[in-house]
Amino acid sequence: MTASPLAEQIAQKLRRDILRGKLAPGDPIKERDNAVDLGVSRTPLREAVRILAKEGLVQLRPARSPIVADPSLKEVRDAVMVLKALEILSGELACREASDAEIAEIRDLSERHLALSETAEGDALIELFEIDMAFHTAIARASHNPALAETHAAYLARMWRQRYLSAVQRRARERVRTQHENIVRGLETRDPARVGTEIDAHLSALIVNLTRLFELRESGRDLTTNEKDIE
Amino acid sequence: MTASPLAEQIAQKLRRDILRGKLAPGDPIKERDNAVDLGVSRTPLREAVRILAKEGLVQLRPARSPIVADPSLKEVRDAVMVLKALEILSGELACREASDAEIAEIRDLSERHLALSETAEGDALIELFEIDMAFHTAIARASHNPALAETHAAYLARMWRQRYLSAVQRRARERVRTQHENIVRGLETRDPARVGTEIDAHLSALIVNLTRLFELRESGRDLTTNEKDIE
DNA sequence: CGTTTGAATCTGGTATACCAAAAAATTCTT
DNA sequence: AAGAATTTTTTGGTATACCAGATTCAAACG
Incomplete structure (x- = not known):
């Protein structure tokens, strides 16, 4: 079977x-x-x-x-808000529950992301992005709360495309690097409040960036819609 | 079709x-x-x-x-933690987003729950419990965040049985009444911090109660497992 | 020429038949 | 009689065939 x-x-x-x-x-x-x-x-x-x-x-x-699905801006923002709540909880729990090895792994992902972030272009962007996702997933898993990790993963998957479009931007990449580093520091010092704050900042910035992307999309021609339906 | x-x-x-x-x-x-x-x-x-x-x-x-599914204590606690995060977010958002009518409806549910809570017995307990669930669901919907409401509903459904066993207890019913009232007050005054605190207290108490139930279950004979497998 | 109506077709929903893997039971061996 | 191997049965996974509603396109009528 x-x-x-x-x-x-x-x-x-x-x-x-x-x-x-x-x-x-x-x-x-x-x-x-x-x-x-x-x-x-x-x-x-x-x-x-x-x-x-x-x-x-x-x-x-x-x-x-x-x-x-073709989510509206509101739907994306709604989803990111939930994601934020889930991820803050993950981070706080991880401070208490995660093993040192798990935190080391998160740091490793952060550094691989850093290394790739400066140079990546073209197809390597997908790899960069997958590391980004792995970083967040690792935090959720480090909470040692499987239900939380699963739901978090579901939300991450749901917004993969939106986040991809956001993360690919040069200016966003700079910001993400430092924010990831801050989150890792918070985990390493086992400081739930700090981790919560940093994750909050990180995902709040994502909301801002996504909003900007949507506005760009409405004016000008479209980045996300394929052209096939004009044929 | x-x-x-x-x-x-x-x-x-x-x-x-x-x-x-x-x-x-x-x-x-x-x-x-x-x-x-x-x-x-x-x-x-x-x-x-x-x-x-x-x-x-x-x-x-x-x-x-x-x-x-036969969730372990840890799994239930894990789920309640997620539920708590979701519901706190719901409450905070509801303070900002909910219409007066929606809050009035939540109050109504709270009062119907109150009325039934003192007298209910037997089959009426199921009705009591359904009102309890409706109360929490209404708060999630009042957040005006459909994704949040949906995920919240999923977690609620997942723990229906555990919560039912908890809510039916006489001593828990007393506590629930006052805590619901506190949450409603917070919503009516549109005070996110207070709503957050009250929901936190409410669900933290649930965790304590569920833990107690599980311990009871482990000693003594079982309340949740049916007897058929002993045949 | 526009509108309406009906039939052909496309779609997803449901039932059923078939297959392979895993459990269970039986039998053969020691 | 106990254990192991084999056969039988049970289970879920997959493919396919059939059904009913919805859409659409065309033809006929106004």
């Missing part, structure tokens, strides 16, 4: 397609078409779509094709 | 069965058996099980029947 990795596998593939922009917001995800494309049956693909729907990456509509 | 209410319908039925204790923690949920019992096919039942799994009510195991 294969323990149903297939649905999860498909979900993973779709997730990447969505986040990389291959599947643009608003695009329909038709059960039949995608199933034959991937060479699988509709059943597991259907299940995969449900998984993504729970994560908020796709939107189910009654009697309609599911579509790739 | 029926917009797939079937799976959701089944999930709802199973959820109630689990929470009322008809399906005890550890019980397997076999696809075939339950499907024929409910007179539906395996496909929607399977989907329903996945929904409950995402909510944390059932536990999927590779190559095994899913079983009704």
